[in-house]
Amino acid sequence: MSPRTKPGVTRERVYRFVRERLEQGLPPTVREVQEALGFRAVQTAREHLERLVLDGRLSKRAGKARGYFLPEQHAGLTPPILIPVLGRIQAGDPHSAIEAPEGHIPVQGKASDDLFGLRVQGESMSGAGILPGDVVIVRSQPTAESGDIVVALVDGEATVKTFRMRRRRVELHPENPDFDPISPKSDAFSILGKVVEVRRFLEGKGG
Amino acid sequence: MSPRTKPGVTRERVYRFVRERLEQGLPPTVREVQEALGFRAVQTAREHLERLVLDGRLSKRAGKARGYFLPEQHAGLTPPILIPVLGRIQAGDPHSAIEAPEGHIPVQGKASDDLFGLRVQGESMSGAGILPGDVVIVRSQPTAESGDIVVALVDGEATVKTFRMRRRRVELHPENPDFDPISPKSDAFSILGKVVEVRRFLEGKGG
DNA sequence: TTGTATACCAGACATTTGTATGGTATCATG
DNA sequence: CATGATACCATACAAATGTCTGGTATACAA
Incomplete structure (x- = not known):
């Protein structure tokens, strides 16, 4: 014993x-x-x-x-799970790009959420503290509210912007005075999801 | 069939x-x-x-x-682990503050690393994309290299700043023109660790 | 044609794994 | 002392689960 x-x-x-x-x-x-x-x-x-x-x-x-x-x-709380980090999203939904993710990072989300990560390119959101190389964590959803930071597909390319409705028209606002807002045509535009978290890795990690 | x-x-x-x-x-x-x-x-x-x-x-x-x-x-990847997020660190090392963490968040780190999270207060680092309310993930270590963003204990209070050595003197630089650099006396100053990651939660999560 | 690959099925077997039954020993308490 | 609670053990059974053998059907290339 x-x-x-x-x-x-x-x-x-x-x-x-x-x-x-x-x-x-x-x-x-x-x-x-x-x-x-x-x-x-x-x-x-x-x-x-x-x-x-x-x-x-x-x-x-x-x-x-x-x-x-x-x-x-x-x-509702799941254990930490690994979600894929995408380097680039081309036409279509993010899931078709998940085939070759850059890597995976842990998040703690609701089981019902469909999350993925996306590496940010460009300075257009640096005024909101989202810098090039940062990873945004996105909850897949087809709509958003005015003021949300979203990942949108414009002309077949994914972009991170602030979403706003102005007189029933969609506007995508960068958070950087050097860039201009976009007013995409509805047929060349869709919302992939909402940014729920931003991460910046200051060391080799996270690649 | x-x-x-x-x-x-x-x-x-x-x-x-x-x-x-x-x-x-x-x-x-x-x-x-x-x-x-x-x-x-x-x-x-x-x-x-x-x-x-x-x-x-x-x-x-x-x-x-x-x-x-x-x-x-x-x-080789270690499994995601949960680390405590501290709201505030007073005198002493962070571990004495871990008793009452705000919560826990998942990270993927080396087993050897001693990590903790700290919620950022104040605008002093906003020029580096670290905003009030952000959580910085800190690897405990007693020293740092010039240019590292560190969590330092100055006069018994924890602060996030860029660490620089100038002529063998320590300087803590905010990343915001509205704030001035600090040149702490060595007897009222210590490094708690280096910031290896920054996270911002844009929804209720992470709280 | 033959051969090979893919997608799928049916039924069985063997291991892993959850569960149950009954036992020993120690400690505290009425 | 008797009783109950806790910690632990040995062994067995049954359900869950991984694995195997052999089969049908379709497509395609040599």
Whole structure:
């Protein structure tokens, strides 16, 4: 028999282990918990896990392999996920460009959100603190509200601009006095999504 | 028999499905792929999956339940981890402030790095595209090179500035003409770390 | 034609994995 | 002492899941 620990101590370790594994994207099996904690019986691991579920610190899909997960995921929060970073979007939707992403970066989003990253080219949004080389994280959506920063497809090329409606006409505003607003024709224009986050990497990372 | 598709079409759908599931944190089973794609035979799903593995688009842990994963996660990249975001750092090192973080955000860093997030207050770095409310991600380190953007502790308060050495004297430069450089006395000054990333949340997230 | 590749199916088997039953030992408490 | 709670173990069973063998059908090229 393994040395008996004080009540709660081992369970805390079990919780940490499960949490760590979930953050890595692969939920552990009961037996993996058993091994990691050094139990000689599967059941010991199971008891700790079930207890954690009872306490509300874990949730599970009964009977399913690797069925334990964090209850927050119930409430819309997913674990950190990796989304693709695109260097360039040509005609069509971003998904057709996802074939050859520059890389992936972690975000924490709702499961329902369809997110992707896009590397910014040009100075046109530097007045809003979005500089060339920055990565904008975009939630795919076909519409936007006036004032939103969006990724729009104009004449087959993706661009980041502030979206505004003026007298029922679409205007795309750069945030830089050296650039002029665009009033795209509706047949050569579509919204790919809304920018929900901006990231700048000051070291080699993120490429 | 399900309608036969052109070569590659169904496989693409399989790949998308697996990818989506992985991003949600729970890798699919072969049978879940089968159901999602509407195959009547498990083997059909398996053939697509194995082919994706052969093509290098997926990897797998043979024999293990829910064993398919994206190859990128293999290649030296550490899994995304959650780091604490601090609202304010008072005297002392950031770790003493970690007790009550604002929240956590995911980053992908080397295991050896000691990272934390800090919410930026004030306009002093807006010329470098770092705005009030932005979160800077900081790698803890006691020194910096001239030109690095650092988080420094001056008179017991944390501040984000550009670090410069001028004739063996430390200068902390704001990136905003409305502010003046600081030349802190060495006994009331220390470097907490270097800013390696800047994030701005344009929606409720990240808070 | 033959051969090869692709897409799909049916059924079975073997391993992994979740679950259950029953047991030992220690500690605290009435 | 008896009782209950906790921590842990051994073993077995059943469901979930990965894997295999062999088959049909279509398209295309040698």
